[in-house]
Amino acid sequence: xxxYIDNHKFxxxxxxxxxxxxxxxKICISTDSPGSMITSYIFTSMNINEQIGNAHIYVRVxxxxxxxxxxxxxxxxxxxxxxKAERTxxxxxxxxxxxxxxxxxxxxxxxxxRPIKLFRRLSDEYGTLYAxxxxxxxxxxxDEKVRLSSWTEKNEREILALSKPESVSIYISVPFCPSRxxxxxxxxxxxxxxxxxxEPYIDLLCKEIVMTAEIVRDKRLVPxxxxxxxxxxxxxxxxxxxxxxxxxKNNFDMSVCREFTVEAGRPDTIDSEKLSVIxxxxxxxxxxxxxxxxxxxxxxxxxxxxxxxxxxAFKLARTAGxxxxxxxxxxxxxxxxxxxxxxxxxxxxxxxxxSITVHTLALKRSSRLNLEGHNVxxxxxxxxxxxxxxxxxxxxxxxYEPYYLYRQSKTEGSLENTxxxxxxxEGKYNVFVMDETHTVIxxxxxxxxxxxxxxxxxxxxxxxxxxxxEYISGFEEILKRKEKVRTYYDGxx
Ligand code: SF4
Numbered sequence: 001x002x003x004y005i006d007n008h009k010f011x012x013x014x015x016x017x018x019x020x021x022x023x024x025x026k027i028c029i030s031t032d033s034p035g036s037m038i039t040s041y042i043f044t045s046m047n048i049n050e051q052i053g054n055a056h057i058y059v060r061v062x063x064x065x066x067x068x069x070x071x072x073x074x075x076x077x078x079x080x081x082x083x084k085a086e087r088t089x090x091x092x093x094x095x096x097x098x099x100x101x102x103x104x105x106x107x108x109x110x111x112x113x114r115p116i117k118l119f120r121r122l123s124d125e126y127g128t129l130y131a132x133x134x135x136x137x138x139x140x141x142x143d144e145k146v147r148l149s150s151w152t153e154k155n156e157r158e159i160l161a162l163s164k165p166e167s168v169s170i171y172i173s174v175p176f177c178p179s180r181x182x183x184x185x186x187x188x189x190x191x192x193x194x195x196x197x198x199e200p201y202i203d204l205l206c207k208e209i210v211m212t213a214e215i216v217r218d219k220r221l222v223p224x225x226x227x228x229x230x231x232x233x234x235x236x237x238x239x240x241x242x243x244x245x246x247x248x249k250n251n252f253d254m255s256v257c258r259e260f261t262v263e264a265g266r267p268d269t270i271d272s273e274k275l276s277v278i279x280x281x282x283x284x285x286x287x288x289x290x291x292x293x294x295x296x297x298x299x300x301x302x303x304x305x306x307x308x309x310x311x312x313a314f315k316l317a318r319t320a321g322x323x324x325x326x327x328x329x330x331x332x333x334x335x336x337x338x339x340x341x342x343x344x345x346x347x348x349x350x351x352x353x354x355s356i357t358v359h360t361l362a363l364k365r366s367s368r369l370n371l372e373g374h375n376v377x378x379x380x381x382x383x384x385x386x387x388x389x390x391x392x393x394x395x396x397x398x399x400y401e402p403y404y405l406y407r408q409s410k411t412e413g414s415l416e417n418t419x420x421x422x423x424x425x426e427g428k429y430n431v432f433v434m435d436e437t438h439t440v441i442x443x444x445x446x447x448x449x450x451x452x453x454x455x456x457x458x459x460x461x462x463x464x465x466x467x468x469x470e471y472i473s474g475f476e477e478i479l480k481r482k483e484k485v486r487t488y489y490d491g492x493x
Contacts, residue, residue, distance in 0.1 A: 002028045002038065006045035010086045014044055016111035017090055020414050021097040023363075024375045039064060044089055053077055055085055059092040066100050087138060094140060105414050106385070108140025113407050115141075115416075116156060117435060119149045128154075144392065145416075148402060152418070155403040159431040162258065163224060165454035168216060169432050170226045170252070172209065172244070173444030174233040175468060178266055181291075182302045182334070182372075185364030186231070186446075197468045201445070202240050204475050206247040208443045211482055213251035216441070219489040223252045224438070225259040225429035228283075232265040238273045245281030254282055259428045261285040265328075267313035268305035275320035285427065287357075288313055289328035293344040297336045302368070307347065314351050324425055327353045331391070332361035332384030332412035334374060341387040342394075349398050354425035356400060358391050360384055360415035362408040381413035388415050395420045404431045441485060445471035451488045460488060 003018055005011045011029050018027055034041045043060040055076050060069040070092035078084055090109040098104050107115065115135075122131035132150055135141040141149070175186070176194055216223055226248060236244065245262075254260070262278050264270050264286045278286065292298060293307035317325055327348055331341060348356060361384065363370050400420035404427070407416045419430055433440055442449045442464060449462040462481050465471045471478060 001025050002030050002034070002041045004030050004032065004034055004041060004043045004045075006031070006033070006043065007048075008044065008046040008085070008089065009082070010044070010089055013086055013090055013111065014042070014093060016409075017093055017109060018042060018097065019409065020105055020111060021101050021103065023410050042093070044093065046085060046089065048076060050076075055081075057085065057089050057092055059089060059096060061093070061096040061100055063100065068096055068099060070096050091140065104142075105140075106142045106145050107407065107414060107416070108135075108142070110135075110139050110141060114434060115145075115149055115407065116153050116405050119153045120157070123153060144389075148392070148405065148416075148418070152402040152405045155401055155426065156431050156435065159403065159426055159428050160435060160437055162428065163432060163437045164222065165438075166220060166222050167224045167432075167438040168221045169224055169429055169438065169440045170212065170216075170248075171429075171433075171440055171442045171444075171447055172205065172226070172228045172248070173230065173442065173447040173464075174205075174228060174236065174244075175231040175445050176235045177230065177232045178235055178269055179302055179304050180368065182300070182368040183330070183361055183363070184368075185366045185370075194468060197472065198236065198240070200472050201468045202236065202244060204472060204478075205444050206243060207475075208478060208482065209244075209247050210251050211479060212441050212443055212485070213248075215482070215486045215489075216252065219486065219493075221439075221489070223257050225261070225432060226252065226257055227261045227263070227429045229261075229263040230265060231263075232269055233262055234264040234266070234269040234274055234278075236274075238271075238277045241274055242277045242281065245278065245283065249282055259285055261287065261427065261429060263287045263289070264313075264317070265289045266303065266305060267310040270313040270316060272316050272320060275317055275322070279320045279322060285324040285326065286317060286322055287326040287328060288317060288353075289326075290344075290348075291328060291330045292333055292336060292341070293347040294336060294340045297333050297340065300335050301333055311347075311351070314353070323354070325353045326355040326357060326421075326427060327351070328357045328359065330359045330361055331387035331415070332380055334361075334369065334380075336383070336387075338383050338386035338390065341383075342390050345390060345394055349394070355419060355421035355427060356395065357417065357419045357427075357430075358388065358395075359417040360388065360408075360411040360413065362411045364410065381415075384412035384415055388413075391418070391420070399423075403427075404434050406434050449482075449485060451485065454492070 040063045045058045047056045054073045057072045072088050094109045119131050135146045260283045262283045290310040402418050403421050404419040439452045440450050445468045446466050447464045451460040
């Protein structure tokens, strides 16, 4: 679909909106006019008339069997004219796309990944009722998602209050997995292929952690939360896990760290020896992620474990002493149904994890699913929407509340990812990262450091090399880049 942009700067927003409705189409942006031979396009324009003080917004959606326009005039003499004009054009386009596809979107014209951040900004400025009303009337967000946003924002707020100007969080990347999930677009490498790299990788990663901790100490920063993620960190041997966790423990001031998480992603990589290394190492939160408890779906998505292995792994983790366990699920997996998802959720609830994160399947470009031609489609989207509604009903009944939420592009049904937790067990790292509350220092391949100005809103990014082999061969450069963290904080003092 070609989207023509005439006389305005809202191309990015219009493209994102079109992508919500036509997720599988190639979208091209053009600043030309549609020639007479082009029969399928979207035309968006804004004409400002200074003399009468208004802007005329015009949107036309044309395909072989659809041709409608939507127009609106707005006055230009308002404080936030550009924003208002963009929103007005988005509303015009949204209405036409709803008609064209026969669908509405749960998040209305909101396309950003952090709706809760926007909700909070509105709430802080004008109050919660205003924020709810704005989401509903100005952004066309559904009642269910307005409720979810308001509830999530309230819970998030308590966690954000813990962050101080000197707070930082630490992310440590172990980008290896036992096999590749069909929906994965991450750089993670299967351990079989990367076996030789794991040992040298961990040695260097530990060096980077030591250097990071030195900077954190020197600059008097407070490591609020530390997260070892991946990939699947528990792919490491017990000895390698010990080396990694001891390095963290011996170099950061753990007495001030509020949360130390290890992602024990795949149930089939966990055993009691690894769990006790993790537990004895002071890790107070782990995440065991089955994604589904339906064995045939597990097979389809390329995870080489069964539902039973999840139950066993969870039991082992409790026996090892863990009192804060998260489980990740995905709504909208191929071949999964609302009924089977509901059974998965029931199964997870019998385990009573402290938190449950429910993602919606996102069809990323480099995932196997996408390459095999699996598309976002109406049936899957409808099933995913039902699954998310089941969560909205069952999780609060079981004592869970939403505490963080984000969106991704190309998700089934344009739905969201939500972290649910029992009171007091919210994953703080998740909230800090999603809100961009404070600096997050990344260590390891693929990790990104985001330096957050403690008084302003600016973010400075430092990228590590993406792949383990690059990380190993270019490690000197990694250390040089890490020095920029020190320089950044030197500049603030
Ligand atoms: S466990 Fe996560 S990182 Fe590893 S292959 Fe699956 S989706 Fe990718």
